[in-house]
Amino acid sequence: MIPLMRELKLNAEWKVFTAPDSFFEISKKMHNALQGNMEIHFSDEEISAYLSQAKSTYKQIQPQGDFIIIHDxxxxxxxxxxxxxxxxxLWRCHIDTMNPNPQAWSLISEYLPLYDALVFTKKEYVQKGINNLIFPxxxxIDPFSDKNRDLGDDHAKEIIEKFVPLDxxxxxxxxRFDxxxxxxxxxxxxxxxxxxxxxxxxxxGSLAHDDPEGEEWLEKVRNYATGDPDIYIFTNLDGVADLEVNAFQRMSDIILQKSIKEGFGMTVTEALWKKTPVIGGNVGGIKLQIEDGKNGYLVNxxxxxxxxxxxxxxxxxLSRKMGNMGHEKVKNExxxxxxxxxxxxxxxxxxx
Incomplete structure:
Protein backbone atom coordinates (compact mmCIF):
# COMPACT_ATOMS: atom_id res chain seq x y z
CA MET A 1 0.00 0.00 0.00
CA ILE A 2 2.89 2.38 0.73
CA PRO A 3 4.27 2.38 -2.86
CA LEU A 4 0.81 3.09 -4.27
CA MET A 5 0.30 5.97 -1.84
CA ARG A 6 3.66 7.37 -2.91
CA GLU A 7 2.57 7.14 -6.54
CA LEU A 8 -0.32 9.38 -5.48
CA LYS A 9 2.25 11.88 -4.12
CA LEU A 10 1.61 11.06 -0.47
CA ASN A 11 4.69 11.06 1.74
CA ALA A 12 3.92 7.61 3.18
CA GLU A 13 6.31 5.64 5.38
CA TRP A 14 6.15 2.21 7.03
CA LYS A 15 8.11 1.98 10.26
CA VAL A 16 8.98 -1.22 12.12
CA PHE A 17 10.13 -1.49 15.72
CA THR A 18 12.49 -4.03 17.24
CA ALA A 19 11.98 -5.82 20.55
CA PRO A 20 13.55 -8.67 22.55
CA ASP A 21 12.26 -12.22 22.13
CA SER A 22 10.63 -12.03 25.56
CA PHE A 23 8.33 -9.28 24.30
CA PHE A 24 7.05 -11.46 21.45
CA GLU A 25 6.07 -14.10 24.01
CA ILE A 26 3.90 -11.43 25.65
CA SER A 27 2.55 -10.10 22.35
CA LYS A 28 1.54 -13.61 21.24
CA LYS A 29 -0.29 -14.05 24.55
CA MET A 30 -1.97 -10.70 23.91
CA HIS A 31 -3.05 -11.79 20.43
CA ASN A 32 -4.53 -15.05 21.72
CA ALA A 33 -6.22 -13.33 24.66
CA LEU A 34 -7.83 -10.65 22.52
CA GLN A 35 -9.15 -13.37 20.20
CA GLY A 36 -10.91 -15.02 23.12
CA ASN A 37 -8.57 -17.22 25.16
CA MET A 38 -10.01 -16.65 28.63
CA GLU A 39 -7.40 -18.77 30.41
CA ILE A 40 -4.59 -16.30 29.76
CA HIS A 41 -3.48 -14.00 32.59
CA PHE A 42 -0.83 -11.29 32.46
CA SER A 43 1.46 -10.85 35.45
CA ASP A 44 2.51 -7.44 36.74
CA GLU A 45 5.94 -8.14 35.29
CA GLU A 46 4.49 -8.83 31.83
CA ILE A 47 2.34 -5.71 31.93
CA SER A 48 5.38 -3.63 32.90
CA ALA A 49 7.39 -5.15 30.04
CA TYR A 50 4.53 -4.43 27.62
CA LEU A 51 4.41 -0.75 28.57
CA SER A 52 8.19 -0.47 28.66
CA GLN A 53 8.39 -1.77 25.09
CA ALA A 54 5.75 0.76 24.01
CA LYS A 55 8.01 3.53 25.29
CA SER A 56 10.97 2.01 23.45
CA THR A 57 8.88 1.69 20.30
CA TYR A 58 7.91 5.35 20.49
CA LYS A 59 11.57 6.36 20.70
CA GLN A 60 12.48 4.08 17.80
CA ILE A 61 9.83 5.20 15.32
CA GLN A 62 9.51 8.88 16.35
CA PRO A 63 5.97 9.08 14.92
CA GLN A 64 5.13 12.22 13.00
CA GLY A 65 2.90 13.22 10.10
CA ASP A 66 -0.57 14.40 9.28
CA PHE A 67 -1.85 10.87 9.92
CA ILE A 68 -0.16 8.33 12.17
CA ILE A 69 -1.53 4.79 11.99
CA ILE A 70 -0.54 2.41 14.79
CA HIS A 71 -1.18 -1.25 13.96
CA ASP A 72 -2.45 -3.84 16.41
CA LEU A 90 -5.44 6.15 14.26
CA TRP A 91 -5.29 2.68 15.78
CA ARG A 92 -5.76 -0.18 13.31
CA CYS A 93 -6.85 -3.54 14.78
CA HIS A 94 -6.49 -6.62 12.56
CA ILE A 95 -7.75 -9.10 15.18
CA ASP A 96 -11.20 -10.56 15.80
CA THR A 97 -11.92 -8.90 19.15
CA MET A 98 -15.59 -9.85 19.28
CA ASN A 99 -15.16 -11.76 22.55
CA PRO A 100 -11.84 -10.73 24.12
CA ASN A 101 -10.21 -11.76 27.37
CA PRO A 102 -11.27 -8.92 29.74
CA GLN A 103 -7.78 -8.33 31.16
CA ALA A 104 -6.22 -8.15 27.69
CA TRP A 105 -8.91 -5.76 26.48
CA SER A 106 -8.42 -3.53 29.53
CA LEU A 107 -4.70 -3.32 28.78
CA ILE A 108 -5.37 -1.62 25.46
CA SER A 109 -8.77 -0.01 25.97
CA GLU A 110 -7.45 2.69 28.30
CA TYR A 111 -5.37 4.06 25.40
CA LEU A 112 -8.05 3.91 22.71
CA PRO A 113 -9.80 7.17 23.73
CA LEU A 114 -6.53 8.98 23.00
CA TYR A 115 -6.83 8.10 19.31
CA ASP A 116 -8.75 10.26 16.84
CA ALA A 117 -10.24 7.20 15.14
CA LEU A 118 -10.14 3.42 15.23
CA VAL A 119 -10.05 1.08 12.24
CA PHE A 120 -11.44 -2.45 12.54
CA THR A 121 -12.02 -5.04 9.84
CA LYS A 122 -15.63 -5.43 11.00
CA LYS A 123 -17.79 -3.17 13.17
CA GLU A 124 -18.80 -6.27 15.13
CA TYR A 125 -15.27 -6.40 16.56
CA VAL A 126 -15.78 -3.12 18.43
CA GLN A 127 -16.48 -3.53 22.14
CA LYS A 128 -19.18 -1.61 23.99
CA GLY A 129 -18.02 1.60 25.62
CA ILE A 130 -15.77 2.64 22.74
CA ASN A 131 -16.86 6.11 21.67
CA ASN A 132 -14.19 6.88 19.07
CA LEU A 133 -14.92 7.38 15.41
CA ILE A 134 -14.98 3.86 13.95
CA PHE A 135 -14.04 3.03 10.36
CA PRO A 136 -14.51 -0.52 9.05
CA ILE A 141 -3.96 -8.16 -1.69
CA ASP A 142 -1.52 -6.87 -4.28
CA PRO A 143 -2.41 -8.69 -7.51
CA PHE A 144 1.05 -8.04 -8.95
CA SER A 145 3.10 -9.52 -6.10
CA ASP A 146 4.84 -12.90 -6.41
CA LYS A 147 2.15 -14.44 -4.24
CA ASN A 148 -0.72 -13.29 -6.45
CA ARG A 149 0.50 -12.59 -9.99
CA ASP A 150 -0.61 -14.82 -12.82
CA LEU A 151 1.68 -17.80 -13.33
CA GLY A 152 0.03 -19.86 -16.03
CA ASP A 153 -0.97 -23.45 -15.34
CA ASP A 154 2.16 -25.04 -16.83
CA HIS A 155 4.51 -22.91 -14.72
CA ALA A 156 2.42 -23.48 -11.60
CA LYS A 157 2.42 -27.25 -12.14
CA GLU A 158 6.18 -27.22 -12.69
CA ILE A 159 6.65 -25.47 -9.34
CA ILE A 160 4.33 -27.79 -7.41
CA GLU A 161 5.80 -30.98 -8.84
CA LYS A 162 9.11 -30.12 -7.19
CA PHE A 163 7.32 -30.78 -3.91
CA VAL A 164 4.19 -32.90 -4.50
CA PRO A 165 2.99 -35.24 -7.30
CA LEU A 166 -0.12 -34.04 -9.10
CA ASP A 167 -1.63 -37.44 -9.81
CA ARG A 176 0.30 -20.13 10.43
CA PHE A 177 0.72 -23.25 12.54
CA ASP A 178 -1.60 -21.98 15.20
CA GLY A 205 2.82 -22.28 7.07
CA SER A 206 5.44 -19.62 7.66
CA LEU A 207 7.58 -19.67 10.79
CA ALA A 208 7.86 -16.09 12.00
CA HIS A 209 10.20 -14.56 14.57
CA ASP A 210 7.27 -12.92 16.38
CA ASP A 211 5.26 -16.19 16.60
CA PRO A 212 6.90 -18.32 19.30
CA GLU A 213 4.05 -20.87 19.16
CA GLY A 214 4.78 -21.71 15.54
CA GLU A 215 7.49 -24.34 16.13
CA GLU A 216 5.44 -26.01 18.86
CA TRP A 217 2.34 -26.28 16.69
CA LEU A 218 4.32 -27.42 13.67
CA GLU A 219 5.53 -30.36 15.73
CA LYS A 220 1.97 -31.11 16.87
CA VAL A 221 0.79 -31.12 13.26
CA ARG A 222 3.62 -33.42 12.15
CA ASN A 223 2.86 -35.85 14.95
CA TYR A 224 -0.88 -35.80 14.18
CA ALA A 225 -0.18 -36.60 10.52
CA THR A 226 1.37 -39.89 11.74
CA GLY A 227 3.58 -40.37 8.71
CA ASP A 228 0.75 -40.43 6.16
CA PRO A 229 2.55 -40.30 2.77
CA ASP A 230 -0.27 -38.25 1.26
CA ILE A 231 0.05 -35.43 3.81
CA TYR A 232 2.71 -32.86 2.96
CA ILE A 233 3.73 -30.22 5.50
CA PHE A 234 5.90 -27.30 4.38
CA THR A 235 7.27 -24.09 5.86
CA ASN A 236 9.24 -21.21 4.43
CA LEU A 237 12.35 -23.08 5.62
CA ASP A 238 11.56 -25.79 3.05
CA GLY A 239 11.80 -23.34 0.16
CA VAL A 240 8.05 -22.75 0.00
CA ALA A 241 7.89 -18.97 -0.30
CA ASP A 242 5.46 -16.57 -1.99
CA LEU A 243 5.80 -17.93 -5.53
CA GLU A 244 5.35 -21.51 -4.36
CA VAL A 245 2.30 -20.56 -2.27
CA ASN A 246 0.89 -18.88 -5.37
CA ALA A 247 1.27 -22.11 -7.34
CA PHE A 248 -0.30 -24.29 -4.65
CA GLN A 249 -3.26 -21.94 -4.21
CA ARG A 250 -3.72 -21.76 -7.97
CA MET A 251 -3.57 -25.48 -8.78
CA SER A 252 -5.24 -26.99 -5.70
CA ASP A 253 -8.72 -28.38 -6.25
CA ILE A 254 -9.86 -26.86 -2.95
CA ILE A 255 -8.39 -24.43 -0.46
CA LEU A 256 -9.35 -24.93 3.17
CA GLN A 257 -9.23 -22.18 5.76
CA LYS A 258 -10.78 -23.96 8.71
CA SER A 259 -10.20 -21.18 11.19
CA ILE A 260 -11.87 -21.05 14.59
CA LYS A 261 -11.23 -17.29 14.79
CA GLU A 262 -10.12 -15.09 11.90
CA GLY A 263 -9.77 -11.32 11.81
CA PHE A 264 -9.93 -11.35 8.02
CA GLY A 265 -8.06 -14.24 6.41
CA MET A 266 -5.76 -13.04 3.64
CA THR A 267 -5.16 -16.60 2.45
CA VAL A 268 -8.87 -16.80 1.63
CA THR A 269 -8.55 -13.63 -0.47
CA GLU A 270 -5.46 -14.98 -2.23
CA ALA A 271 -7.16 -18.27 -3.13
CA LEU A 272 -10.38 -16.64 -4.32
CA TRP A 273 -8.32 -14.33 -6.54
CA LYS A 274 -6.82 -17.42 -8.19
CA LYS A 275 -10.29 -18.82 -8.96
CA THR A 276 -9.95 -21.66 -6.46
CA PRO A 277 -13.04 -22.48 -4.38
CA VAL A 278 -12.54 -22.05 -0.64
CA ILE A 279 -14.11 -23.89 2.26
CA GLY A 280 -13.72 -21.66 5.29
CA GLY A 281 -14.70 -21.53 8.92
CA ASN A 282 -17.95 -19.66 9.47
CA VAL A 283 -16.21 -16.97 11.50
CA GLY A 284 -14.99 -13.38 11.50
CA GLY A 285 -13.57 -11.89 8.33
CA ILE A 286 -13.97 -15.08 6.34
CA LYS A 287 -17.70 -14.31 6.27
CA LEU A 288 -16.94 -11.01 4.53
CA GLN A 289 -15.31 -12.91 1.67
CA ILE A 290 -17.15 -16.20 1.19
CA GLU A 291 -20.76 -16.01 0.10
CA ASP A 292 -21.91 -19.44 1.20
CA GLY A 293 -22.80 -21.65 -1.76
CA LYS A 294 -21.82 -18.95 -4.25
CA ASN A 295 -18.03 -18.61 -4.27
CA GLY A 296 -17.27 -21.21 -1.60
CA TYR A 297 -18.68 -22.67 1.57
CA LEU A 298 -18.80 -21.59 5.22
CA VAL A 299 -18.64 -24.51 7.63
CA ASN A 300 -18.98 -25.10 11.36
CA LEU A 318 -19.67 -26.10 -10.18
CA SER A 319 -16.25 -25.82 -8.57
CA ARG A 320 -14.97 -23.80 -11.55
CA LYS A 321 -18.05 -21.58 -11.46
CA MET A 322 -17.51 -20.88 -7.77
CA GLY A 323 -13.86 -20.11 -8.45
CA ASN A 324 -14.77 -17.54 -11.11
CA MET A 325 -17.23 -15.86 -8.76
CA GLY A 326 -14.61 -15.73 -6.03
CA HIS A 327 -12.22 -13.96 -8.39
CA GLU A 328 -14.84 -11.32 -9.15
CA LYS A 329 -15.54 -10.82 -5.45
CA VAL A 330 -11.89 -10.04 -4.78
CA LYS A 331 -11.57 -7.90 -7.89
CA ASN A 332 -14.44 -5.68 -6.74
CA GLU A 333 -13.73 -5.49 -3.01
Missing amino acids: PQPCPVIKFEEKRKGRW ITPS KPLITQVS PWKDPLGVIDVYRIVKETIPIRLVLI SVEEAAEKALFLLKNPN FLLIKHVENYLDLFLSLSK
Whole structure:
Protein backbone atom coordinates (compact mmCIF):
# COMPACT_ATOMS: atom_id res chain seq x y z
CA MET A 1 0.00 0.00 0.00
CA ILE A 2 2.89 2.38 0.73
CA PRO A 3 4.27 2.38 -2.86
CA LEU A 4 0.81 3.09 -4.27
CA MET A 5 0.30 5.97 -1.84
CA ARG A 6 3.66 7.37 -2.91
CA GLU A 7 2.57 7.14 -6.54
CA LEU A 8 -0.32 9.38 -5.48
CA LYS A 9 2.25 11.88 -4.12
CA LEU A 10 1.61 11.06 -0.47
CA ASN A 11 4.69 11.06 1.74
CA ALA A 12 3.92 7.61 3.18
CA GLU A 13 6.31 5.64 5.38
CA TRP A 14 6.15 2.21 7.03
CA LYS A 15 8.11 1.98 10.26
CA VAL A 16 8.98 -1.22 12.12
CA PHE A 17 10.13 -1.49 15.72
CA THR A 18 12.49 -4.03 17.24
CA ALA A 19 11.98 -5.82 20.55
CA PRO A 20 13.55 -8.67 22.55
CA ASP A 21 12.26 -12.22 22.13
CA SER A 22 10.63 -12.03 25.56
CA PHE A 23 8.33 -9.28 24.30
CA PHE A 24 7.05 -11.46 21.45
CA GLU A 25 6.07 -14.10 24.01
CA ILE A 26 3.90 -11.43 25.65
CA SER A 27 2.55 -10.10 22.35
CA LYS A 28 1.54 -13.61 21.24
CA LYS A 29 -0.29 -14.05 24.55
CA MET A 30 -1.97 -10.70 23.91
CA HIS A 31 -3.05 -11.79 20.43
CA ASN A 32 -4.53 -15.05 21.72
CA ALA A 33 -6.22 -13.33 24.66
CA LEU A 34 -7.83 -10.65 22.52
CA GLN A 35 -9.15 -13.37 20.20
CA GLY A 36 -10.91 -15.02 23.12
CA ASN A 37 -8.57 -17.22 25.16
CA MET A 38 -10.01 -16.65 28.63
CA GLU A 39 -7.40 -18.77 30.41
CA ILE A 40 -4.59 -16.30 29.76
CA HIS A 41 -3.48 -14.00 32.59
CA PHE A 42 -0.83 -11.29 32.46
CA SER A 43 1.46 -10.85 35.45
CA ASP A 44 2.51 -7.44 36.74
CA GLU A 45 5.94 -8.14 35.29
CA GLU A 46 4.49 -8.83 31.83
CA ILE A 47 2.34 -5.71 31.93
CA SER A 48 5.38 -3.63 32.90
CA ALA A 49 7.39 -5.15 30.04
CA TYR A 50 4.53 -4.43 27.62
CA LEU A 51 4.41 -0.75 28.57
CA SER A 52 8.19 -0.47 28.66
CA GLN A 53 8.39 -1.77 25.09
CA ALA A 54 5.75 0.76 24.01
CA LYS A 55 8.01 3.53 25.29
CA SER A 56 10.97 2.01 23.45
CA THR A 57 8.88 1.69 20.30
CA TYR A 58 7.91 5.35 20.49
CA LYS A 59 11.57 6.36 20.70
CA GLN A 60 12.48 4.08 17.80
CA ILE A 61 9.83 5.20 15.32
CA GLN A 62 9.51 8.88 16.35
CA PRO A 63 5.97 9.08 14.92
CA GLN A 64 5.13 12.22 13.00
CA GLY A 65 2.90 13.22 10.10
CA ASP A 66 -0.57 14.40 9.28
CA PHE A 67 -1.85 10.87 9.92
CA ILE A 68 -0.16 8.33 12.17
CA ILE A 69 -1.53 4.79 11.99
CA ILE A 70 -0.54 2.41 14.79
CA HIS A 71 -1.18 -1.25 13.96
CA ASP A 72 -2.45 -3.84 16.41
CA PRO A 73 -2.04 -4.25 20.17
CA GLN A 74 1.75 -4.61 20.33
CA PRO A 75 2.46 -0.86 19.98
CA CYS A 76 -1.00 0.42 20.99
CA PRO A 77 0.20 2.38 24.11
CA VAL A 78 2.81 4.41 22.19
CA ILE A 79 0.33 7.28 21.94
CA LYS A 80 0.64 7.94 25.70
CA PHE A 81 4.28 8.97 25.18
CA GLU A 82 3.45 11.69 22.63
CA GLU A 83 3.30 14.85 24.74
CA LYS A 84 2.63 17.36 21.95
CA ARG A 85 0.40 15.51 19.56
CA LYS A 86 0.29 16.76 16.00
CA GLY A 87 -1.69 15.26 13.18
CA ARG A 88 -4.40 12.64 13.51
CA TRP A 89 -3.70 9.37 15.29
CA LEU A 90 -5.44 6.15 14.26
CA TRP A 91 -5.29 2.68 15.78
CA ARG A 92 -5.76 -0.18 13.31
CA CYS A 93 -6.85 -3.54 14.78
CA HIS A 94 -6.49 -6.62 12.56
CA ILE A 95 -7.75 -9.10 15.18
CA ASP A 96 -11.20 -10.56 15.80
CA THR A 97 -11.92 -8.90 19.15
CA MET A 98 -15.59 -9.85 19.28
CA ASN A 99 -15.16 -11.76 22.55
CA PRO A 100 -11.84 -10.73 24.12
CA ASN A 101 -10.21 -11.76 27.37
CA PRO A 102 -11.27 -8.92 29.74
CA GLN A 103 -7.78 -8.33 31.16
CA ALA A 104 -6.22 -8.15 27.69
CA TRP A 105 -8.91 -5.76 26.48
CA SER A 106 -8.42 -3.53 29.53
CA LEU A 107 -4.70 -3.32 28.78
CA ILE A 108 -5.37 -1.62 25.46
CA SER A 109 -8.77 -0.01 25.97
CA GLU A 110 -7.45 2.69 28.30
CA TYR A 111 -5.37 4.06 25.40
CA LEU A 112 -8.05 3.91 22.71
CA PRO A 113 -9.80 7.17 23.73
CA LEU A 114 -6.53 8.98 23.00
CA TYR A 115 -6.83 8.10 19.31
CA ASP A 116 -8.75 10.26 16.84
CA ALA A 117 -10.24 7.20 15.14
CA LEU A 118 -10.14 3.42 15.23
CA VAL A 119 -10.05 1.08 12.24
CA PHE A 120 -11.44 -2.45 12.54
CA THR A 121 -12.02 -5.04 9.84
CA LYS A 122 -15.63 -5.43 11.00
CA LYS A 123 -17.79 -3.17 13.17
CA GLU A 124 -18.80 -6.27 15.13
CA TYR A 125 -15.27 -6.40 16.56
CA VAL A 126 -15.78 -3.12 18.43
CA GLN A 127 -16.48 -3.53 22.14
CA LYS A 128 -19.18 -1.61 23.99
CA GLY A 129 -18.02 1.60 25.62
CA ILE A 130 -15.77 2.64 22.74
CA ASN A 131 -16.86 6.11 21.67
CA ASN A 132 -14.19 6.88 19.07
CA LEU A 133 -14.92 7.38 15.41
CA ILE A 134 -14.98 3.86 13.95
CA PHE A 135 -14.04 3.03 10.36
CA PRO A 136 -14.51 -0.52 9.05
CA ILE A 137 -11.78 -1.22 6.47
CA THR A 138 -10.83 -4.63 5.14
CA PRO A 139 -7.28 -5.64 4.20
CA SER A 140 -6.34 -6.27 0.58
CA ILE A 141 -3.96 -8.16 -1.69
CA ASP A 142 -1.52 -6.87 -4.28
CA PRO A 143 -2.41 -8.69 -7.51
CA PHE A 144 1.05 -8.04 -8.95
CA SER A 145 3.10 -9.52 -6.10
CA ASP A 146 4.84 -12.90 -6.41
CA LYS A 147 2.15 -14.44 -4.24
CA ASN A 148 -0.72 -13.29 -6.45
CA ARG A 149 0.50 -12.59 -9.99
CA ASP A 150 -0.61 -14.82 -12.82
CA LEU A 151 1.68 -17.80 -13.33
CA GLY A 152 0.03 -19.86 -16.03
CA ASP A 153 -0.97 -23.45 -15.34
CA ASP A 154 2.16 -25.04 -16.83
CA HIS A 155 4.51 -22.91 -14.72
CA ALA A 156 2.42 -23.48 -11.60
CA LYS A 157 2.42 -27.25 -12.14
CA GLU A 158 6.18 -27.22 -12.69
CA ILE A 159 6.65 -25.47 -9.34
CA ILE A 160 4.33 -27.79 -7.41
CA GLU A 161 5.80 -30.98 -8.84
CA LYS A 162 9.11 -30.12 -7.19
CA PHE A 163 7.32 -30.78 -3.91
CA VAL A 164 4.19 -32.90 -4.50
CA PRO A 165 2.99 -35.24 -7.30
CA LEU A 166 -0.12 -34.04 -9.10
CA ASP A 167 -1.63 -37.44 -9.81
CA LYS A 168 -4.40 -37.02 -7.20
CA PRO A 169 -6.76 -34.17 -6.28
CA LEU A 170 -5.08 -31.65 -3.99
CA ILE A 171 -6.52 -29.94 -0.94
CA THR A 172 -4.38 -27.21 0.63
CA GLN A 173 -4.46 -24.97 3.67
CA VAL A 174 -2.07 -22.03 3.89
CA SER A 175 -1.84 -20.47 7.33
CA ARG A 176 0.30 -20.13 10.43
CA PHE A 177 0.72 -23.25 12.54
CA ASP A 178 -1.60 -21.98 15.20
CA PRO A 179 -4.56 -23.40 17.18
CA TRP A 180 -6.88 -20.70 15.79
CA LYS A 181 -6.30 -22.10 12.27
CA ASP A 182 -7.28 -25.63 13.38
CA PRO A 183 -4.64 -27.55 11.38
CA LEU A 184 -5.51 -30.76 13.23
CA GLY A 185 -9.13 -30.33 12.15
CA VAL A 186 -7.91 -29.92 8.58
CA ILE A 187 -6.20 -33.31 8.80
CA ASP A 188 -9.45 -34.78 10.13
CA VAL A 189 -11.28 -33.36 7.10
CA TYR A 190 -8.71 -34.92 4.78
CA ARG A 191 -9.05 -38.32 6.47
CA ILE A 192 -12.83 -38.35 5.99
CA VAL A 193 -12.57 -37.31 2.33
CA LYS A 194 -9.84 -39.87 1.65
CA GLU A 195 -12.19 -42.68 2.64
CA THR A 196 -14.18 -41.89 -0.53
CA ILE A 197 -11.74 -40.21 -2.94
CA PRO A 198 -7.95 -40.66 -3.10
CA ILE A 199 -6.50 -37.19 -2.39
CA ARG A 200 -3.43 -35.42 -1.10
CA LEU A 201 -3.30 -32.75 1.61
CA VAL A 202 -0.80 -29.91 1.75
CA LEU A 203 -0.34 -27.73 4.83
CA ILE A 204 1.83 -24.66 4.31
CA GLY A 205 2.82 -22.28 7.07
CA SER A 206 5.44 -19.62 7.66
CA LEU A 207 7.58 -19.67 10.79
CA ALA A 208 7.86 -16.09 12.00
CA HIS A 209 10.20 -14.56 14.57
CA ASP A 210 7.27 -12.92 16.38
CA ASP A 211 5.26 -16.19 16.60
CA PRO A 212 6.90 -18.32 19.30
CA GLU A 213 4.05 -20.87 19.16
CA GLY A 214 4.78 -21.71 15.54
CA GLU A 215 7.49 -24.34 16.13
CA GLU A 216 5.44 -26.01 18.86
CA TRP A 217 2.34 -26.28 16.69
CA LEU A 218 4.32 -27.42 13.67
CA GLU A 219 5.53 -30.36 15.73
CA LYS A 220 1.97 -31.11 16.87
CA VAL A 221 0.79 -31.12 13.26
CA ARG A 222 3.62 -33.42 12.15
CA ASN A 223 2.86 -35.85 14.95
CA TYR A 224 -0.88 -35.80 14.18
CA ALA A 225 -0.18 -36.60 10.52
CA THR A 226 1.37 -39.89 11.74
CA GLY A 227 3.58 -40.37 8.71
CA ASP A 228 0.75 -40.43 6.16
CA PRO A 229 2.55 -40.30 2.77
CA ASP A 230 -0.27 -38.25 1.26
CA ILE A 231 0.05 -35.43 3.81
CA TYR A 232 2.71 -32.86 2.96
CA ILE A 233 3.73 -30.22 5.50
CA PHE A 234 5.90 -27.30 4.38
CA THR A 235 7.27 -24.09 5.86
CA ASN A 236 9.24 -21.21 4.43
CA LEU A 237 12.35 -23.08 5.62
CA ASP A 238 11.56 -25.79 3.05
CA GLY A 239 11.80 -23.34 0.16
CA VAL A 240 8.05 -22.75 0.00
CA ALA A 241 7.89 -18.97 -0.30
CA ASP A 242 5.46 -16.57 -1.99
CA LEU A 243 5.80 -17.93 -5.53
CA GLU A 244 5.35 -21.51 -4.36
CA VAL A 245 2.30 -20.56 -2.27
CA ASN A 246 0.89 -18.88 -5.37
CA ALA A 247 1.27 -22.11 -7.34
CA PHE A 248 -0.30 -24.29 -4.65
CA GLN A 249 -3.26 -21.94 -4.21
CA ARG A 250 -3.72 -21.76 -7.97
CA MET A 251 -3.57 -25.48 -8.78
CA SER A 252 -5.24 -26.99 -5.70
CA ASP A 253 -8.72 -28.38 -6.25
CA ILE A 254 -9.86 -26.86 -2.95
CA ILE A 255 -8.39 -24.43 -0.46
CA LEU A 256 -9.35 -24.93 3.17
CA GLN A 257 -9.23 -22.18 5.76
CA LYS A 258 -10.78 -23.96 8.71
CA SER A 259 -10.20 -21.18 11.19
CA ILE A 260 -11.87 -21.05 14.59
CA LYS A 261 -11.23 -17.29 14.79
CA GLU A 262 -10.12 -15.09 11.90
CA GLY A 263 -9.77 -11.32 11.81
CA PHE A 264 -9.93 -11.35 8.02
CA GLY A 265 -8.06 -14.24 6.41
CA MET A 266 -5.76 -13.04 3.64
CA THR A 267 -5.16 -16.60 2.45
CA VAL A 268 -8.87 -16.80 1.63
CA THR A 269 -8.55 -13.63 -0.47
CA GLU A 270 -5.46 -14.98 -2.23
CA ALA A 271 -7.16 -18.27 -3.13
CA LEU A 272 -10.38 -16.64 -4.32
CA TRP A 273 -8.32 -14.33 -6.54
CA LYS A 274 -6.82 -17.42 -8.19
CA LYS A 275 -10.29 -18.82 -8.96
CA THR A 276 -9.95 -21.66 -6.46
CA PRO A 277 -13.04 -22.48 -4.38
CA VAL A 278 -12.54 -22.05 -0.64
CA ILE A 279 -14.11 -23.89 2.26
CA GLY A 280 -13.72 -21.66 5.29
CA GLY A 281 -14.70 -21.53 8.92
CA ASN A 282 -17.95 -19.66 9.47
CA VAL A 283 -16.21 -16.97 11.50
CA GLY A 284 -14.99 -13.38 11.50
CA GLY A 285 -13.57 -11.89 8.33
CA ILE A 286 -13.97 -15.08 6.34
CA LYS A 287 -17.70 -14.31 6.27
CA LEU A 288 -16.94 -11.01 4.53
CA GLN A 289 -15.31 -12.91 1.67
CA ILE A 290 -17.15 -16.20 1.19
CA GLU A 291 -20.76 -16.01 0.10
CA ASP A 292 -21.91 -19.44 1.20
CA GLY A 293 -22.80 -21.65 -1.76
CA LYS A 294 -21.82 -18.95 -4.25
CA ASN A 295 -18.03 -18.61 -4.27
CA GLY A 296 -17.27 -21.21 -1.60
CA TYR A 297 -18.68 -22.67 1.57
CA LEU A 298 -18.80 -21.59 5.22
CA VAL A 299 -18.64 -24.51 7.63
CA ASN A 300 -18.98 -25.10 11.36
CA SER A 301 -17.47 -28.55 11.78
CA VAL A 302 -15.01 -31.09 10.43
CA GLU A 303 -17.87 -33.21 9.11
CA GLU A 304 -19.45 -30.29 7.26
CA ALA A 305 -16.11 -29.32 5.71
CA ALA A 306 -15.55 -32.89 4.51
CA GLU A 307 -19.07 -33.04 3.06
CA LYS A 308 -18.52 -29.82 1.08
CA ALA A 309 -15.07 -30.96 -0.08
CA LEU A 310 -16.47 -34.22 -1.41
CA PHE A 311 -19.29 -32.36 -3.16
CA LEU A 312 -16.84 -29.99 -4.91
CA LEU A 313 -14.52 -32.82 -5.94
CA LYS A 314 -17.49 -34.66 -7.48
CA ASN A 315 -18.79 -31.53 -9.24
CA PRO A 316 -15.84 -29.91 -11.05
CA ASN A 317 -18.04 -27.67 -13.24
CA LEU A 318 -19.67 -26.10 -10.18
CA SER A 319 -16.25 -25.82 -8.57
CA ARG A 320 -14.97 -23.80 -11.55
CA LYS A 321 -18.05 -21.58 -11.46
CA MET A 322 -17.51 -20.88 -7.77
CA GLY A 323 -13.86 -20.11 -8.45
CA ASN A 324 -14.77 -17.54 -11.11
CA MET A 325 -17.23 -15.86 -8.76
CA GLY A 326 -14.61 -15.73 -6.03
CA HIS A 327 -12.22 -13.96 -8.39
CA GLU A 328 -14.84 -11.32 -9.15
CA LYS A 329 -15.54 -10.82 -5.45
CA VAL A 330 -11.89 -10.04 -4.78
CA LYS A 331 -11.57 -7.90 -7.89
CA ASN A 332 -14.44 -5.68 -6.74
CA GLU A 333 -13.73 -5.49 -3.01
CA PHE A 334 -10.31 -6.65 -1.83
CA LEU A 335 -7.60 -5.36 -4.15
CA LEU A 336 -4.95 -2.84 -3.14
CA ILE A 337 -6.48 0.05 -5.08
CA LYS A 338 -9.74 -0.29 -3.11
CA HIS A 339 -7.79 -0.43 0.16
CA VAL A 340 -5.97 2.82 -0.62
CA GLU A 341 -9.24 4.45 -1.68
CA ASN A 342 -10.78 3.52 1.69
CA TYR A 343 -7.88 5.12 3.56
CA LEU A 344 -8.06 8.26 1.43
CA ASP A 345 -11.75 8.53 2.29
CA LEU A 346 -10.84 8.13 5.97
CA PHE A 347 -8.17 10.85 5.77
CA LEU A 348 -10.62 13.18 4.04
CA SER A 349 -13.25 12.54 6.70
CA LEU A 350 -10.81 13.30 9.52
CA SER A 351 -9.61 16.46 7.78
CA LYS A 352 -13.02 18.14 7.76
